[in-house]
Amino acid sequence: MQIVDAQGVNRVLQQAGWPALLAALRQGFAAARAADLPQRQLYGLPPHQGQENDCFAVLPAWNEEGMAVKAFTHMPQNSKAGYPLLHSQVLLFARAHGQPLALLDGASVTLWRTAAVSALAAQLLARPQRRRMLLLGTGRLAAPLVCAHLASAQLEQVWIWGRDPAKAQAAVQAARAAAARLDLPQPVAQIDVLQEELAPAVAAADLVVCATAAPAPLVSGLWLHAGSHLDLLGNHAPNQRECDSSAVTRSQVWVDSKKNVLAEAGEILLPCQEGVFAPHMIAGELSDLCSLRASPRESGAQERPTLFKSVGAALADLLTAQFIHRHL
Structure with missing residues (x-):
């Protein structure tokens, strides 16, 4: 062995x-x-x-x-x-x-697979022409997440947000160093600390990735636009969440594992308790997404934001x- x-x-x-x-x-x-x-x-x-x-x-x-x-x-x-x-x-x-x-x-x-699953879900759910990424979170996952998404999309701008400016700057430096080692066919995206408020930044981003331990919502569904893709991977507690209920109800919702999400993820469980969402409204799991021949993202007047919630699948x-x- x-x-x-x-x-x-x-x-x-x-x-x-x-x-x-x-x-x-x-x-x-x-x-x-x-x-x-x-x-x-x-x-x-x-x-x-x-x-x-x-x-x-x-x-x-x-x-x-x-x-x-x-x-x-x-x-x-x-x-x-x-x-x-x-x-x-x-x-x-x-x-x-x-x-x-x-x-x-x-x-x-865990660091590698979490970042890879995030990027894979975005490949399958986000708009192909996504260019701007907003990452909420400054922990050890920040650099792998940025690199995984840079390797799977032609991003031009990445913003990193954190409550502690020093940690946000450190995360930016780590992400820049890791991104510089990637073998990319296009120039490396600009990676910066987010200097503005979250609401306009979320509205401007094509891809929003949340990897925080925040106990209360950071992202409101009112800030998302039709082409937004919201990736939620930081919270594993049934009484906490990284987004509010409107982000869930306005979006086409996918998860890594229904069993795990419906046991642990407050992002889904709390809207269910409020009566504004139900488990049958989940579009499917990552395995379902990977089996599809075409993207499930709606187009035209029917387009909605997409949301992917992951708590970590053993697979x-x-x-x-x-x-x-x-x-x-």
Whole structure:
């Protein structure tokens, strides 16, 4: 069995490139329905030495090629003690005889697959001629998200927003450095800190990506235009959300996994509780999108914003781990 640490995961995926990873995810999601896989399991842990809201999670998935399980811990107060917020490992098995193939660093796998799923959903749902991206969030996902979208669209402008100006500037610098290493057929987009208010920036953007821990809505549906694509991936809590209910009711809504979203995502659950949305109004899952021969985006007078909500599908972890293993 091979052990692949974070450095190894990053080396393999940087050499392979974002387009190859996105293509592998699209093919894998089209072949294996997330609806046929079990719901990911999050377990709240009892308070320990003054720490609260800690959790332990297990995400199993399988396809014709193999099986994987990702386990992770999420401890919000870790930063105070100098530890990362999240620790994770992915164990990959072969399907034919069940032997373990590799143990991979789960935190780096999660960064790559989350950014790749975001870009893949935008490929399938956003307007092909999207040029302006607004990213809300300044954490470790910021640079991978920018790079994944730069590699899948001819973006001309990327704005990064955060409540802390210093963190926003640091995220911009990291994104610029990572983007400069991409092999792109077009010039790298201008990447800047957003200096204006969110409302006009959302209205001006073709693509809005939310990767925050905000407990209350940051994006209003009133700010979206018909050609907007809104990607929500930061929140996993049923009582919190990154957008308001109008963003959901005005949009064509897609999700990575209905089972997981309807158990965890306040963006969908809260409008359902308010009586303005219902689970049957979800257009479909990422696996459905990947199986379509044409874009489901409406056109002309019928065009609406598109919205993609992701809480993290174990199938994406499996496919990314298998992709890495094939390229070792």
